[in-house]
Amino acid sequence: MEWKLDRTSKEPLFRQIARSFEKRIQSGELPPGAPLPPERKLAEELGVNRSTITAAYEELRASGLTQSVQGSGTCVSDHLWGVSPRRLPNWHQYTNGGSFLPTLPLSKRIREASADPRVINLARGQLSSDLFPEEALSDLLKSTPLTASLSYPDPKGDEIFRHTLSAHLQKHYGIEAAPEEILVVSGAQQALHLLTQCILSPGDAVAIEGPSYAYSLPLFISAGLRLFRIPLDEQGLLPDEVMSLYQKHKIRMVFANPTYQNPTGTTLSLARRKRLLQICEELRIPIVEDDAYGSLTLHGSQAPPPALMKLNQGGGSVIYLGSLSKTAAPGLRIGWVAGPRSVIERLADAKQQMDFGTSIVVQRLVESYLSSGQWERHLQRIRKELTIRRDVMLQALDQYVGDQVKWNMPEGSYHIWCRLRNAIPDREVLETGIQNRVLFLPGEIYGAERGYIRLTYAGVSESEIEEGITRFERTLQTVKNSAQI
Ligand SMILES: Cc1ncc(COP(=O)(O)O)c(C=O)c1O
Known part of the structure; x- marks a missing residue:
């Protein structure tokens, strides 16, 4: 690299050095993960104090273009793949700030799987659209x-x-x-x-x-x-x-x-x-x-x-x-x-x-x-329909997974809370369920200990409930088989 430090310029030397690296990173000459020269070596090369290089690297780090890796010095940030050569705000840094914590990975995974129309969704806590x-x-x-x-x-x-x-x-x-x-x-x-x-x-x-x-x-x-x-x-x-x-x-x-x-x-x-x-x-x-x-x-x-x-x-x-x-x-x-x-x-x-x-x-x-008075009439309708769906789900649970799962009998609302006889890790049961195209909510989402899941009957038809529980049974079987291998 050819350095052109302008010692007559009003722009401080450290900023000239930072700007030069910035250009090389944004043009792709220095790709994500590429190491920057060690501070001491670069200081010697440029004939400047080491503190000037430290200040330049600090500026790059603060802008999110580089990161420090313990024991390996400074390198170009990993998340910069496909970065635009324009001078954009450091959105990575901004979006990691703010007072709302980002959604947990497990919840994100559930949201993502909910978008797949082939999945029977026993996780969604709302009425199916025919009941709106x-x-x-x-x-x-x-x-x-x-x-x-x-x-x-x-x-x-x-x-x-x-x-x-x-x-x-x-x-x-x-x-x-x-x-x-x-x-x-x-x-x-x-x-x-x-x-x-x-x-x-x-x-x-x-x-x-x-x-x-x-x-x-x-x-x-x-x-x-x-x-x-x-x-x-x-x-x-x-x-x-x-x-x-x-x-x-x-x-x-x-x-x-x-x-x-x-x-x-x-x-x-x-x-x-x-x-x-x-x-x-x-x-x-x-x-x-x-x-x-x-x-x-x-x-x-x-x-x-x-x-x-x-x-x-x-x-x-x-x-x-x-x-x-x-x-x-x-x-x-x-x-x-x-x-x-x-x-x-x-x-x-x-x-x-x-x-x-x-x-x-x-x-x-x-x-x-x-x-x-329409809300009251609607309420009568959905209570009746929810009762039917609950009973279909209870019956299917009894028929397909009665020996592997324990559950309560809800007297109201949408959900059945289940305890798995084998306390399978939440991630594993969720992922295996998604592979079998059935979605439910693992207890971890609610802060429960391992081995619990919530099944919701409100958002699916009677036939989907029955099919969903057979897929759930397949899920438990798959997990059991892989544990025995
Ligand atoms: C117990 C409980 N409280 C509050 C809410 C949120 O309700 P709303 O849609 O009115 O914000 C939900 C939604 O699932 C809920 O289950």
């Missing part, structure tokens, strides 16, 4: 007037819609919440995000069910929260564990999904609900009750105990989350938070900063859907 109220919503969309205005919405939510939600909560859950105590959000997930940003701080300890709703975990971790698990049995979480977690870790909040818990399907008994409330009141810590599935009782099962929010009426210890994602369609992105007025005000203020409020068009549409 598409026709009713399309008709309402045509007839719903957008009279008020299409200006920025009230960040708390449209007033008429909040009145309807107040009546909805009263009628279906016995919950008394005035319109001012309700916030409309873009799904329960946004409510969780707002809560982590507004009422918690990095380092705070939160008690969650173990295992817990999968998408709450990365959100909480990204917010810098410390998570502690409350063990569960068939009657839901063990409330007294909250007390011992509090003593050890100074818990600041309990997050629970007491009815038809995702993923275990368990429902917290009335006695435990009362005990949990008693403990949290004593410790003066709030409970966030996620009730995404509460109205999905399957036929032949008793209604669940009242929501914690109802049991705590007037007590002010519970923040209640609801959503239309599981009983209508997740694409609507409509959920709500009911809680103490001060909390709702704080969350609404943050929502204003975050997105200026949920789309007024969707709020009006959903308002008509709820107030016309």
Whole structure:
């Protein structure tokens, strides 16, 4: 290489050296992984101080063009294959920053496999499209007037819609919440995000069910929260564990999904609900009750105990989350938070900063859907259909994998939580399933120990359920055979 250091230039020598390497890297002359000369040797060659070379290399490293490898000096960064000769921002460095942690590789793998239409998807936590109220919503969309205005919405939510939600909560859950105590959000997930940003701080300890709703975990971790698990049995979480977690870790909040818990399907008994409330009141810590599935009782099962929010009426210890994602369609992105007025005000203020409020068009549409009684009729239909699908899945499990798997009998909602008799590593069972073209969720996603999986019957037809479970049986057989080789 021919060095042309211009000692008369105002540009410092180290920057001239860095720029020269930059050109060679971007032109492809120095490919990814190529070593740069050792600092001492280059300093001698150029007749400059070693510190000048150190500064030049530091500049290259900071721009992401080079990396240091322990024991081998500096080389061109590995991720620069196909790099454009233009001076682009170092997107690699940018995209590895930010406050949201990237999705875990296991979740990415599941997302990728979900896109394959040949795969029977027993992982997706939503209704199949034939169970979405598409026709009713399309008709309402045509007839719903957008009279008020299409200006920025009230960040708390449209007033008429909040009145309807107040009546909805009263009628279906016995919950008394005035319109001012309700916030409309873009799904329960946004409510969780707002809560982590507004009422918690990095380092705070939160008690969650173990295992817990999968998408709450990365959100909480990204917010810098410390998570502690409350063990569960068939009657839901063990409330007294909250007390011992509090003593050890100074818990600041309990997050629970007491009815038809995702993923275990368990429902917290009335006695435990009362005990949990008693403990949290004593410790003066709030409970966030996620009730995404509460109205999905399957036929032949008793209604669940009242929501914690109802049991705590007037007590002010519970923040209640609801959503239309599981009983209508997740694409609507409509959920709500009911809680103490001060909390709702704080969350609404943050929502204003975050997105200026949920789309007024969707709020009006959903308002008509709820107030016309169509949601209730739809709920009857999906509860019936979900009962059929659950029974088909239970029957197929019994027939094909009864000797290898244990499961619970869900009384509501979408999922069956299974324990494999042989605790196969999650990665292995997932990959073998994908090879056999069936997808399910391994327990690791929920923070469970090895040997658990969640199967969902809501998103597939009866015939797909049956075929899916035969593929699941083949998966377990393949894993067993390869272990014996
Ligand atoms: C327990 C639980 N809470 C919240 C959500 C998120 O719901 P939404 O679509 O309303 O954001 C889900 C979705 O799977 C869930 O299972």
